Amino acid sequence: MSVIELWVYLSTSPLLWLTATLGAYVIADRLSQRVDRNPIANPVLIAVLLLMALLKISGTAFPVYFEGAQFVHFMLGPATVALAVPLVQNFAEVRRNLVPMLAALAVGSLTAVSSAVAIAWLLGADTTLIASIAPKSVTTPIAMGISERLGGLPAVTAILVILTGIIGAVIVTPLMNLAGIRDWAARGFAAGVSAHGIGTARAFLVNPVAGTFAGIGMGLNGVITALILGLAVAFLA
Amino acid sequence: MIEALLVLLVFQLAGEAITHAAALPLPGPVLGLVLFAIALKTWPALAKKVSTVAHGILRNLSLLFVPAGVGVVQHADLVVHQWLPILGALVVSTALTLVITALTFVGVRRLMGERNDPGEGSAA
Numbered sequence: 001m002s003v004i005e006l007w008v009y010l011s012t013s014p015l016l017w018l019t020a021t022l023g024a025y026v027i028a029d030r031l032s033q034r035v036d037r038n039p040i041a042n043p044v045l046i047a048v049l050l051l052m053a054l055l056k057i058s059g060t061a062f063p064v065y066f067e068g069a070q071f072v073h074f075m076l077g078p079a080t081v082a083l084a085v086p087l088v089q090n091f092a093e094v095r096r097n098l099v100p101m102l103a104a105l106a107v108g109s110l111t112a113v114s115s116a117v118a119i120a121w122l123l124g125a126d127t128t129l130i131a132s133i134a135p136k137s138v139t140t141p142i143a144m145g146i147s148e149r150l151g152g153l154p155a156v157t158a159i160l161v162i163l164t165g166i167i168g169a170v171i172v173t174p175l176m177n178l179a180g181i182r183d184w185a186a187r188g189f190a191a192g193v194s195a196h197g198i199g200t201a202r203a204f205l206v207n208p209v210a211g212t213f214a215g216i217g218m219g220l221n222g223v224i225t226a227l228i229l230g231l232a233v234a235f236l237a
Numbered sequence: 238m239i240e241a242l243l244v245l246l247v248f249q250l251a252g253e254a255i256t257h258a259a260a261l262p263l264p265g266p267v268l269g270l271v272l273f274a275i276a277l278k279t280w281p282a283l284a285k286k287v288s289t290v291a292h293g294i295l296r297n298l299s300l301l302f303v304p305a306g307v308g309v310v311q312h313a314d315l316v317v318h319q320w321l322p323i324l325g326a327l328v329v330s331t332a333l334t335l336v337i338t339a340l341t342f343v344g345v346r347r348l349m350g351e352r353n354d355p356g357e358g359s360a361a
Contacts, residue, residue, distance in 0.1 A: 023238065025300040043299040048306035055310065063310050069304035075294065076301045078245040081252070082291035084273035085284065100345040108338030116330040125322035133326055137334060140305065141264040151281035157315065159309045160327065168331045175332060181339045186346075190339035194331050201298035211295065217338075219267050226262045 011060060017068025024050040037175040037205055044198055045166050076197070083200075083215035090212045097185050101216065104186070108193040108217075109224045112137035132156040135225055136164045139196040142222040146229050161196065168195020169202035184209040192217025241290035244283070248273040 010016045028046035035041045055065055066073070087094065094101075113134050120133045131152030135143040140161050147157035168191060176187045188210030191199035197216045204211030240331025250353070255261070261268065277284050316323055 021303055022300070025297075025303055029297075040348070044302050044306055047300075047303045048309070049248050051303065051307045052310055055307070055357075062308060065307060069307065072301060073275060073304040077249045077266040078242065079294045079298060079301055080264075081248045081269040081273050082247045082287070084248075084270050084277055084295050085288060085291035086295065087270075087274050088277040088284065091278070094295060097342075097346065099349060100342045102284065103345040104338045104342035107341040108334055111337045112330060112334040115333045116326045119329050120322045120326040123322035123325045125319060125326070129319055129322065133323070139264070139267075142262075142267075145262065156300070156312055156315060158305065160323065162302070162306050162309060163316075163323070164327050164331055166306070167327055168335065171328075171332055172335055176306050180335050181336075181341055181343055186339045186342035189342055190335045193338045194334040196297065198302050201302065204295050204298055207291055215270075219270060222267060223346060230262060 011058065014066060014068035014071070015059075017065045018071055019068075020051060020054060021047075021069045021072050024054075032205075039170050039202070042166060042169050042202070043205075044169065044201065048166075080197075083212075083219070086208060086212040087215060090209060092211065093185065094212070094216065097213075100186075101189060101213075101220075104189055105193060105217070105220050105224060108190065109137075109221050109228065112221070113193060113225060113229065128152055129156070133160050134229060136160045137168075137194050137196060137221060138225045139218055139222045142226050146226055149233050150229060162198070165195045165198025168199045172199060172202060175205070185213045188213035189217040191218075193221045196221070238290055241287040244287050245273075245291070248276070 010152040024047040025043065027050065028043040031046055032038070032041045033045045051065070054060075055062070116133050116136050117130055120130050125133065128151065132147050132154075134150055134152070135146040135157060138146065138161065140158055143156035143157050143161045147154050172187070172191045172195065176182075176190070181187055181190075184207045188200075188203040188207070191203045191210065192214035195202075200211060200214035200218050203214035244255045249269040251267050251272055252267065255264030256263060256268050
C-alpha cells in the first residue's frame with residue numbers, strides 16, 4: 001500500500017481527526033501550562049489554529065473533520081450537566097452572593113446585547129449581521145435560536161459566539177486586574193456572562209470558585225437573553 | 238467512571254426530553270444542570286459517585302470547544318469581508334460587558350455591607 005493510499009484511507013476515517021483534535025489540545029494545553037496560563041496562550045485558540053492549519057495543508061473539508069471531532073463536541077452536553085457539581089459544592093458562597101449576582105446579570109446581559117448591536121451598527125454592519133451579533137455572549141445553542149428569531153443567520157451567530165468566547169477568555173484576566181477587581185466570584189461571573197463556556201473554561205483554569213460562578217453566569221445569561229430578546233421580538237412584531 | 242457518565246447522560250436526557258416536550262426556550266443540558274443540582278442537594282451521596290469524572294471534564298472544558306472553533310473556517314469569508322464591525326463589536330462589547338458585570342457584582346455586594354470575602358484573590 002502506498003503512502004497516498006494509506007492517507008486516503010485514514011483521512012476519511014473519524015479516528016484520524018479525533019486523534020488530531022485531542023493531540024492539538026494536548027499540545028495547546030502544555031503550551032498554556034508552560035507560560036503559566038498566560039491568557040494570550042489560550043488553549044482553545046491554539047488548538048483551533050493548529051487544526052485549521054492541518055485542514056488547510058491536507059485539503060480536508062470541515063464536514064470530514066467534524067465526523068471525527070463530533071465525539072468531542074458531543075461531550076459539551078454532559079459537561080454542562082457536570083457544572084452542577086461545583087455549583088452544589090460551593091452552594092453556601094453562591095447563596096450568599098445571590099443578590100449581587102442577579103444585579104450583575106441584569107446589567108451585564110443588557111450591556112452585552114445593546115453594546116454589540118450599537119457598535120456593529122456604527123461600524124456599518126448590515127441588518128443580518130446585527131441580528132446575528134446580538135446574542136454573541138450567550139452559549140451557542142441558545143444564541144443560534146435567538147439569532148434565527150431575530151432574522152439573523154444561526155451559522156454566523158455560532159461563529160460570532162465562538163470568537164466572543166475566545167476574545168473574552170484572552171482579555172478577562174488583564175482587564176479585571178486593570179479594573180482592580182480581585183474577587184474570584186465577581187471575575188468568574190463576569191467571564192460566564194460575557195464569554196459563556198469558553199470564558200467558563202478559562203475561569204476553571206484559574207480558580208475553582210471563579211469557574212463555579214462563571215458556569216452560573218453562563219446559564220443565567222442564556223436564559224435571560226433569550227427572554228429579553230424574545231419579548232423584544234414579540235413586542236416589535 | 239461509566240456510572241458517573243451514565244448519571245450525567247441521564248440528567249442531560251431528562252433535560253432534553255422536558256425542554257422539547259414543553260417547548261421551553263432553553264437547551265436541554267441547561268435544564269439537566271438544574272435538575273442535577275437539585276438531585277445533588279437532595280442526595281449528597283450522589284456527589285461522591287460523579288465528583289471525579291465531573292471535575293475531570295470541567296478541567297478540560299477548553300477541549301470541548303475546539304471542534305466548534307475549527308468550524309469558523311466555514312464562514313471565514315464573512316469574517317474577512319466584514320472584519321471591522323465584527324471585531325470592533327466583539328472586542329469592545331465583550332470588554333465592556335466584562336468590566337460592567339464585575340463592577341456591578343462587587344458594587345452591589347459592597348452596598349449590602351459584605352466586604353471581606355473568603356474567595357478573594359489577587360493574581361490571574
